[in-house]
Amino acid sequence: MTNVPELFGSMVFNDAVMQQRLPQDTYQRLRQTMKDGKHLDISIANEVAAAMKDWAVEKGATHFTHWFQPLTGVTAEKHDSFISTDKNGGVMMYFSGKELVKGESDASSFPSGGLRATFEARGYTAWDPTSYAFIKDNTLCIPTAFCSWGGEALDTKTPLLRSMETIDRQAMRILRLFGNNDVMHVRPTVGPEQEYFLVDKAVYEKRPDLIFTGRTLFGARPPKGQELDDHYYGTIKPRVAAFMAEVDEELWKLGIPDKTRHNEAAPAQHELAPIFSTANIAADYNQLTMEIIKKVARRHDLVCLLHEKPFEGVNGSGKHNNWSLSTDTGVNLFEPGDTPYQNAQFLLFLCAVVKAVDLYPEMLRISVATAGNDHRLGANEAPPAIISIFLGDELEEILDAIEGEKSYSAKEKTTMRIGVHTLPRFPKDTTDRNRTSPLAFTGNKFEFRSLGSSASISDVNTVLNTAVADVLCGFADRLESAGDFNAMLHQLICETIREHRRVIFNGNGYDQSWIAEAEKRGLPNLKDTPSALNHLLDEKNVALFERHKVLSRTELESRYEIMTENYIKVVRIEAETMLRMARQGIMPAVVRFKGETAESALRQRTFMANVDVTPETELLGTLSDYANELHSAVRDLEKELASAVSCRSITEKVKLYSGSVIPAMRRVRAAADALELICAKDVWPYPSYSDLLFSEE
Ligand code: ADP
Numbered sequence: 001m002t003n004v005p006e007l008f009g010s011m012v013f014n015d016a017v018m019q020q021r022l023p024q025d026t027y028q029r030l031r032q033t034m035k036d037g038k039h040l041d042i043s044i045a046n047e048v049a050a051a052m053k054d055w056a057v058e059k060g061a062t063h064f065t066h067w068f069q070p071l072t073g074v075t076a077e078k079h080d081s082f083i084s085t086d087k088n089g090g091v092m093m094y095f096s097g098k099e100l101v102k103g104e105s106d107a108s109s110f111p112s113g114g115l116r117a118t119f120e121a122r123g124y125t126a127w128d129p130t131s132y133a134f135i136k137d138n139t140l141c142i143p144t145a146f147c148s149w150g151g152e153a154l155d156t157k158t159p160l161l162r163s164m165e166t167i168d169r170q171a172m173r174i175l176r177l178f179g180n181n182d183v184m185h186v187r188p189t190v191g192p193e194q195e196y197f198l199v200d201k202a203v204y205e206k207r208p209d210l211i212f213t214g215r216t217l218f219g220a221r222p223p224k225g226q227e228l229d230d231h232y233y234g235t236i237k238p239r240v241a242a243f244m245a246e247v248d249e250e251l252w253k254l255g256i257p258d259k260t261r262h263n264e265a266a267p268a269q270h271e272l273a274p275i276f277s278t279a280n281i282a283a284d285y286n287q288l289t290m291e292i293i294k295k296v297a298r299r300h301d302l303v304c305l306l307h308e309k310p311f312e313g314v315n316g317s318g319k320h321n322n323w324s325l326s327t328d329t330g331v332n333l334f335e336p337g338d339t340p341y342q343n344a345q346f347l348l349f350l351c352a353v354v355k356a357v358d359l360y361p362e363m364l365r366i367s368v369a370t371a372g373n374d375h376r377l378g379a380n381e382a383p384p385a386i387i388s389i390f391l392g393d394e395l396e397e398i399l400d401a402i403e404g405e406k407s408y409s410a411k412e413k414t415t416m417r418i419g420v421h422t423l424p425r426f427p428k429d430t431t432d433r434n435r436t437s438p439l440a441f442t443g444n445k446f447e448f449r450s451l452g453s454s455a456s457i458s459d460v461n462t463v464l465n466t467a468v469a470d471v472l473c474g475f476a477d478r479l480e481s482a483g484d485f486n487a488m489l490h491q492l493i494c495e496t497i498r499e500h501r502r503v504i505f506n507g508n509g510y511d512q513s514w515i516a517e518a519e520k521r522g523l524p525n526l527k528d529t530p531s532a533l534n535h536l537l538d539e540k541n542v543a544l545f546e547r548h549k550v551l552s553r554t555e556l557e558s559r560y561e562i563m564t565e566n567y568i569k570v571v572r573i574e575a576e577t578m579l580r581m582a583r584q585g586i587m588p589a590v591v592r593f594k595g596e597t598a599e600s601a602l603r604q605r606t607f608m609a610n611v612d613v614t615p616e617t618e619l620l621g622t623l624s625d626y627a628n629e630l631h632s633a634v635r636d637l638e639k640e641l642a643s644a645v646s647c648r649s650i651t652e653k654v655k656l657y658s659g660s661v662i663p664a665m666r667r668v669r670a671a672a673d674a675l676e677l678i679c680a681k682d683v684w685p686y687p688s689y690s691d692l693l694f695s696e697e
């Protein structure tokens with residue numbers, strides 16, 4: 001039996017270890033730095049580094065690394081050993097404060113967009129002391145931010161940390177106005193639910209598309225998918241259960257509070273979720289979680305697929321980003337309170353989210369925009385590409401009553417007055433069941449469901465924090481200068497509901513009628529990554545991020561470039577993989593099967609002149625038709641890909657990939673999938689969807 005409390009955090013240089021191993025005053029000063037985000041004095045850093053090294057070496061570590069999150073979306077590390085030579089030619093284990101707080105890194109091999117040209121190639125990594133150091137693979141990992149020498153963010157963590165400072169500052173202004181004088185800081189809290197697929201390694205290795213692109217580019221639908229609903233929350237199979245148990249152990253060792261695990265809707269699909277943490281720590285944890293589930297799966301001869309849509313026609317994988325705001329005194333600001341004032345404060349924060357989402361839907365959409373997620377959004381298992389917010393009927397009724405148009409209770413016929421009336425208690429469950437909304441209020445937090453399974457959670461939370469902070473800033477400005485606080489509060493809430501209610505939608509987001517309705521309301525529907533990215537540099541977005549010093553125009557431009565290039569690369573790799581599989585695998589198999597069918601008919605005729613070969617003849621006819629279609633579709637894809645590859649302008653190029661290459665790929669797939677269903681199973685060169693989806697047994 002695993003002793004969980006003993007195991008938990010055993011590989012983390014956490015508060016308990018610090019307290020135990022650092023001199024009292026060093027510990028206190030480090031704690032202060034962590035709390036206020038202040039600069040760490042080098043003498044303190046030296047003491048912390050020495051203690052960290054001793055601890056790590058005792059645990060078997062030989063190396064250390066700054067662990068960071070460049071704009072590739074995955075983590076990066078460069079290991080250095082603790083070894084240092086002494087005068088006598090011997091070695092000793094050494095780690096300095098300088099090495100702890102700052103590392104130099106060659107930035108030129110990481111995506112930097114335009115930043116590489118304008119700034120020095122060198123970058124540096126700087127310790128984020130709010131995220132504990134940990135040991136992974138005998139290496140002490142120091143969570144760091146990654147910047148260019150000029151200070152430009154080259155990673156996803158730096159803007160997230162900046163956005164956390166911003167929302168802290170603005171939310172504190174509001175809290176002070178409500179008389180919360182004991183609160184010192186407000187932090188966003190995040191709990192991401194991670195979905196993934198598991199497939200058998202031997203089957204996986206026969207699919208070049210999975211190996212090169214993470215998703216299947218071919219595959220006819222299996223006769224049985226998820227229609228019987230027998231997988232969701234189903235009994236976990238022994239091999240998967242063993243995998244999950246090992247994942248939990250690995251995560252717990254790293255202090256990651258993994259809590260929930262279950263089967264998801266699709267066959268071979270699963271989910272795990274931790275208990276929530278402060279946003280930047282949650283982002284670190286989620287990166288580690290993705291790394292660990294992939295690694296542990298291999299040990300069980302399984303492969304973990306984190307792609308948003310590994311199988312067409314089967315549910316894709318998302319990462320529900322549960323987000324809230326919490327005070328350092330432990331109060332959740334989205335928890336409706338018991339007194340009229342607590343209620344008013346809750347409603348003001350709620351209104352801030354509604355307004356932020358209505359003002360910056362494009363940025364939220366962009367924060368989840370990848371080539372992979374394009375296949376998932378709007379595909380009837382994930383929210384549409386239209387950003388709206390779900391509050392639930394009950395809460396919307398309350399807002400209506402406050403706005404004064406309708407009465408809250410049919411019986412009482414009263415309108416609600418802020419600061420005077422207490423909110424009725426609404427059961428959490430009723431607000432939790434709308435699974436079709438991109439952003440749902442679930443009783444005491446917001447669940448953003450558009451995020452894809454393979455993405456870092458940093459960008460979405462950077463956008464949420466910054467946009468909400470911006471609105472809170474406007475609210476605070478007005479409240480601070482108001483003569484009558486209560487009157488202004490009431491006015492702000494009414495005004496926000498009136499002006500921004502178009503973004504509230506409690507209906508079925510999967511319903512086709514919502515698309516037309518959303519258009520009437522003037523809500524953007526940015527169907528794919530290129531159309532979303534078109535808005536990244538809109539003046540209002542640049543102004544938002546510059547105003548709060550979260551991202552500069554230059555940093556946003558570099559992100560535009562990186563995201564666009566990434567989209568182009570992904571689609572190009574997919575198209576090339578598809579062409580190889582069609583030309584080298586599928587076409588030869590079809591040609592062979594056609595030949596066999598023709599030969600069989602011919603041989604039978606030779607044997608017996610009047611034998612009925614209708615099945616062979618008809619099969620041959622159908623095979624011929626689809627084979628012709630496949631042949632022509634492949635030629636067409638080659639042509640479209642060639643023009644996209646040779647196009648020089650990045651804005652034109654991305655349009656060619658989304659507008660011509662992707663449709664050409666769809667045509668190739670349709671022909672190949674039709675052929676798969678009429679060819680003998682033993683001639684088909686690749687494992688089928690059934691082989692893949694029911695392989696984890
Ligand atoms: P589900 O959405 O499947 O019903 P839960 O409601 O149990 O799941 O929670 C999902 C995630 O939300 C968990 O990771 C949980 O820790 C997280 N969560 C709960 N409360 C908060 C909060 N105040 N802030 C951020 N995340 C939260």
Ligand code: MG
Pocket residue numbers: 193320447
């Ligand atoms: Mg959820």
